[in-house]
Amino acid sequence: MTDRIYGVADTTFSRVNMGEIAVKTITKEDPEGKIIRYTVPGIKDLPVAAKKLIEEGCDGVITLGWVGKTQLDKYSYLAASIGLITVQLMTSTHVIDVTIHEDETEDEERLRDIAIDRAKKHSINLVKLVRDGRSALTGLAGKGLRQGYENAGQLD
Template identity: 40%
Template structure:
């Protein structure tokens, strides 16, 4: 049975990990390992350890704040997640929602839920249906919002 690592933070204002786990449970049968860390810069080590120890793929959830320093921390965390993928040869699906992506808390919550669900579907496809991803190439998919669509039809 495939095992999905779930790494999330206490800094986030939405429990995106719970949403993604619910979505994955509807799509397939997988095991989970869930660890929570304080902030996004703590995610790379946790994700790397999960991949090295017992997970086939990891979803890393974060909700950086709106300030410049928050964006810098998110960028550094992204760099660390990329490095962890290269070190382990396994995928980490980064699911970040920046607090300034939506004008209201209600819209931010909706965005976070949609992005978590759509990335859970991506994890399902990566694990079990990679051919479906290939068919989606060039279609302008956007997680959490309306798809952009292809430029050429």
């Protein structure tokens, strides 16, 4: 039996059920891990959700949010991002911020694919950090890896 607990915080504003994707991916990557999911209305609610999940014993949290196209939406994301960074600093716990910006593409099918890819890849990143420790991603440093898009590739 494991003591690893993963937190998954998602929103009702998202247009793709990224929380479900994260839960399935984490379960596949670490079948012995426990997952606690917390769904909130929007991105500005994610920092408190992440903090509560950590207080409930989660070893790491993934937050999955969706940002609309307006300038106000972008400001809301900035506030949420600062909040998530603050939670990480307050708790010394990784909070992987997965965000889809509605204006990344006009193609809704492509936007869905970006959301799925980003949620899966970052869920795997969370598992590696929680299960395997701080050096788990070191071998991937400088590779130009991307979530949601083709990898950029390394330059050296």
